[in-house]
Amino acid sequence: MQELNRKRVLITGGAGFLGSHLCEQLIEKQCEVLCVDNFFTGAKDNIKRLLENPYFELIRHDVTFPLYVEVDEIYNLACPASPVHYQFDPVQTTKTSVHGAINMLGLAKRVKAKIFQASTSEVYGDPTVHPQKEDYCGNVNPTGHRACYDEGKRCAETLFFDYYRQHGLRIKVGRIFNTYGPRMHPNDGRVVSNFIIQALNNQPITLYGDGSQTRSFCYVDDLVELMIGVMGTEETFTGPVNMGNPTEISVKELAETIVELANSRSAIEHRPLPKDDPKRRKPDISLARSQVGWNPRTSLSDGLIKTIGYFADRLGTVTALPLRSRTQG
Ligand code: NAD
Ligand code: UDP
Numbered sequence: 001m002q003e004l005n006r007k008r009v010l011i012t013g014g015a016g017f018l019g020s021h022l023c024e025q026l027i028e029k030q031c032e033v034l035c036v037d038n039f040f041t042g043a044k045d046n047i048k049r050l051l052e053n054p055y056f057e058l059i060r061h062d063v064t065f066p067l068y069v070e071v072d073e074i075y076n077l078a079c080p081a082s083p084v085h086y087q088f089d090p091v092q093t094t095k096t097s098v099h100g101a102i103n104m105l106g107l108a109k110r111v112k113a114k115i116f117q118a119s120t121s122e123v124y125g126d127p128t129v130h131p132q133k134e135d136y137c138g139n140v141n142p143t144g145h146r147a148c149y150d151e152g153k154r155c156a157e158t159l160f161f162d163y164y165r166q167h168g169l170r171i172k173v174g175r176i177f178n179t180y181g182p183r184m185h186p187n188d189g190r191v192v193s194n195f196i197i198q199a200l201n202n203q204p205i206t207l208y209g210d211g212s213q214t215r216s217f218c219y220v221d222d223l224v225e226l227m228i229g230v231m232g233t234e235e236t237f238t239g240p241v242n243m244g245n246p247t248e249i250s251v252k253e254l255a256e257t258i259v260e261l262a263n264s265r266s267a268i269e270h271r272p273l274p275k276d277d278p279k280r281r282k283p284d285i286s287l288a289r290s291q292v293g294w295n296p297r298t299s300l301s302d303g304l305i306k307t308i309g310y311f312a313d314r315l316g317t318v319t320a321l322p323l324r325s326r327t328q329g
Contacts, residue, residue: 006055007031008070010113012063012104013077015042017183018118018176021224022075023050029228031055034069038062041080046183063100064092067107073231074115076104079153081120083146083274084189090148097152098159105163114170116231117160119240121177121281122150131248131282134175134240144276157240164238172230172237177244177283181220181303182310192217192304195255196311199264209273211252216282218245219303222296229292237291242283245296261301262308 009026013019014035019042023033032055035047039060050056061067063078079096080086086093101117108115124132125140140150163169180192187193198205226243249257252268259266288294 007072008034010034010036010069010071010074010107011077012036012075012100013042013079013118015039015044015046015058016077017042017046017081017181017185018179018220018223018227019075019077020046020183021181021220022077022227023047023056025224025228027053027056033057034059034071036061036063036067037078041082041085041185041188063103064095066103069107070111071107071113074104074108074113075118075227075231076101076115077118079118079149082185082188082190083149085185086149087145090145093148094152097149097156101156101159105159105169108169109163109167114172114231115160116172116174116227117156118227119157119173119175120149120153121175121242121244121283122146123154123157123175124278124281125150126276126278127280130280131246131284132242133284134242134287141276145274146276161238170235171239172233173239173241174227174230174243175240175283176223177218177242177281178215179218179220179223179244181307183220184307186311186314191215191251191254192258192307193311195258196262196304196308199258199262199266200308200312200315202265204269205255205259205266206271207252207255207268208271208277209251210270211255211268212250213273213277214248214250214280214282215254216245216248217254217300217303218243218296219298219306222298226288226292226294229294230288233291239287241287241291242285243288244283244285245300246283246285247296247300248280248282249300257301258304258308261304262312
């Protein structure tokens with residue numbers, strides 16, 4: 001029987017990087033957490049500390065199929081997030097975003113749950129305005145290698161807003177910018193995990209292009225705090241809201257910082273820039289500030305030190321990266 005006063009929260013993609021941190025935070029906040037995952041990129045290891053908790057439940061399920069459960073809130077995070085993973089099976093990536101959104105919105109409608117969508121800065125594509133504000137409609141190549149993810153996430157946003165307008169659903173849409181921290185998948189090819197593992201192994205740092213492209217990196221704890229904050233905003237607030245740390249850094253500077261912080265002997269090696277790689281990315285977070293009263297608290301160096309520590313502890317199990325399968329430009 002459900003315990004009185006405990007909110008029942010469904011997290012799809014709960015065994016992934018962001019999802020596992022969110023599961024932990026919500027358990028700490030006395031919620032009952034139902035974690036749904038098909039383990040495409042997630043792992044039981046990420047949530048192993050929760051498996052014995054009586055308020056935590058794990059279901060192996062693919063969100064492209066309907067799900068029938070009773071919950072009060074849904075965080076829809078299921079979707080591979082790194083370019084290497086989402087380009088591995090692009091058709092399944094689009095299905096996960098679109099069919100997954102339809103199934104979770106259908107569930108939210110049936111049980112009258114509030115629902116959060118983990119959207120992405122990729123909806124802005126290779127942006128022509130800087131920094132990116134929520135009213136910028138983006139510059140996405142609909143037929144390129146990133147389109148399965150970008151367009152899938154854009155369509156999911158469309159579905160969320162149509163369910164809101166047509167069925168009066170309580171929705172929250174968050175556009176997440178690059179986030180990093182412990183439990184990133186070691187072989188997913190994302191820049192922070194790649195550079196840290198290379199630096200710890202004193203292997204060459206694979207810098208794509210000249211490294212002048214920029215990103216703005218948010219530490220996972222800050223991001224999860226914002227996700228919960230967005231879910232708790234007043235009913236009339238739907239987003240979309242940018243979620244990220246606005247401190248912008250070039251990828252070259254990131255490589256140099258990681259080499260220094262990891263006390264590494266790695267040298268930088270240039271590789272071709274992948275096609276459609278966004279040149280600049282930085283969120284305007286004034287909406288998150290005004291609606292949630294949120295500000296990122298973790299500096300890049302503090303967050304990198306924690307993340308380097310996490311990967312250093314796992315060095316025995318994390319070996320050289322496989323060849324990056326991402327399409328090179
Ligand atoms: P992740 O790959 O670690 O987690 C995704 C999780 O979803 C995994 O556990 C995976 O097994 C699961 N999953 C994938 N397809 C599924 C399916 N069909 N059914 C059920 N489960 C499925 O990625 P992450 O970094 O934790 O990202 C979580 C969410 O946040 C994603 O929706 C992603 O698009 C979004 N996001 C993340 C970032 C970031 O920098 N980490 C940036 C923007 C958006
Ligand atoms: N990148 C790099 N070397 C790597 C991995 C990534 O130079 O080993 C660059 C990549 O080209 C991009 C940035 O780092 O400009 C961020 O890449 P990531 O895949 O982490 O995320 P994206 O923001 O592109 O989705």
